[in-house]
Amino acid sequence: MNSHAITVLLLFLAVSCGGRKVANTGTVSSEGTSVPEFCADSAFSYIKKQTDFGPRVPNTDAQQNCAAWLMGRLAGFGAQTFLQEFETVTFDKTRIRCYNIIGSYNPDSPTRVILCSHWDSRPWADNDPDPTKHKTPVDAANDGASGVGVILEIARQMQKKAPEIGVDCIFLDAEDWGPGNDFKGEHLETYWGLGTQYWAKNPHKQGYRARYAILLDMVGGKGATFYREMYSVMFGKNVVDKVWGAAGRLGYSSLFRPIDGGYVTDDHFFINTIARIPAIDIVPYLPNCKESSFGPTWHTTHDNIENIDKNVLEAVGKTLMEVIYNEKP
Ligand code: AHN
Numbered sequence: 001m002n003s004h005a006i007t008v009l010l011l012f013l014a015v016s017c018g019g020r021k022v023a024n025t026g027t028v029s030s031e032g033t034s035v036p037e038f039c040a041d042s043a044f045s046y047i048k049k050q051t052d053f054g055p056r057v058p059n060t061d062a063q064q065n066c067a068a069w070l071m072g073r074l075a076g077f078g079a080q081t082f083l084q085e086f087e088t089v090t091f092d093k094t095r096i097r098c099y100n101i102i103g104s105y106n107p108d109s110p111t112r113v114i115l116c117s118h119w120d121s122r123p124w125a126d127n128d129p130d131p132t133k134h135k136t137p138v139d140a141a142n143d144g145a146s147g148v149g150v151i152l153e154i155a156r157q158m159q160k161k162a163p164e165i166g167v168d169c170i171f172l173d174a175e176d177w178g179p180g181n182d183f184k185g186e187h188l189e190t191y192w193g194l195g196t197q198y199w200a201k202n203p204h205k206q207g208y209r210a211r212y213a214i215l216l217d218m219v220g221g222k223g224a225t226f227y228r229e230m231y232s233v234m235f236g237k238n239v240v241d242k243v244w245g246a247a248g249r250l251g252y253s254s255l256f257r258p259i260d261g262g263y264v265t266d267d268h269f270f271i272n273t274i275a276r277i278p279a280i281d282i283v284p285y286l287p288n289c290k291e292s293s294f295g296p297t298w299h300t301t302h303d304n305i306e307n308i309d310k311n312v313l314e315a316v317g318k319t320l321m322e323v324i325y326n327e328k329p
């Protein structure tokens with residue numbers, strides 16, 4: 001066997017789902033539609049790939065390199081791609097170059113759903129238990145890469161079998177350059193979600209509309225639980241019911257708890273208030289976690305690939321697939 005064949009074999013063995021089957025027929029959802037099978041190993045590999053670039057902080061080479069890779073992945077998975085490149089200024093007056101990356105499926109369908117996640121890394125681990133790490137950038141395996149990894153795996157499945165509706169995968173830059181607790185100035189909501197604010201004011205297509213948007217933020221952390229985030233309930237209660245309902249049918253109600261959580265200023269806030277598209281956030285809420293209600297690794301140097309749980313990725317991915325493959329035009 002030559003080395004190329006060995007590499008192919010290793011790649012084949014590394015990713016377990018669907019590998020040996022000739023055709024992956026997926027599963028029949030409880031609503032009767034055939035839903036392709038989301039592969040958590042594949043999503044995990046896309047998270048690892050992003051963290052291998054280093055922290056994807058705006059104005060770094062890692063950001064540039066990862067942006068190019070994300071564009072290439074979406075194009076490779078058959079999406080029509082759009083790259084939004086722009087500059088903006090952060091709360092601490094840093095001028096940053098940003099990239100929003102968009103991949104569209106069924107681009108001409110008037111009925112559309114958005115799957116989105118931020119892809120940038122926070123420049124500082126300012127919640128780290130070790131204060132000497134507070135200026136270290138975050139790997140952001142969970143807080144950044146996880147949502148993108150899940151969406152990329154859905155994109156891969158959509159290339160094999162398109163859903164009935166149009167889907168836009170949107171990777172949003174510069175979500176996480178917001179002020180930490182030590183910032184003495186006024187804490188404005190608009191310091192967060194800079195990429196989303198740009199997209200909401202300048203959508204990638206003129207007159208762009210969507211039925212709703214689902215934001216994924218930190219969807220791979222060990223021990224995650226997803227309560228109903230309250231801005232999501234406020235702006236998109238029917239979408240929350242749809243997603244938590246799908247999770248329940250698939251047996252994930254211990255992860256997707258049908259209980260109200262807190263209000264989180266996140267990218268979906270700006271999709272709701274600026275673009276006026278109903279947008280919900282799947283974001284962890286851990287009421288008993290002492291480090292953070294977002295989980296123990298939030299804005300720490302421990303937010304790395306070691307602390308990603310494939311079972312959480314699988315629950316989120318399968319739930320989203322159930323939702324989008326049951327959506328009717
Ligand atoms: C605030 O803490 C105000 N918003 C959290 C948004 C966020 C940061 N999501 C991920 N990292």
Ligand code: ZN
Pocket residue numbers: 122143176299
């Ligand atoms: Zn963050």
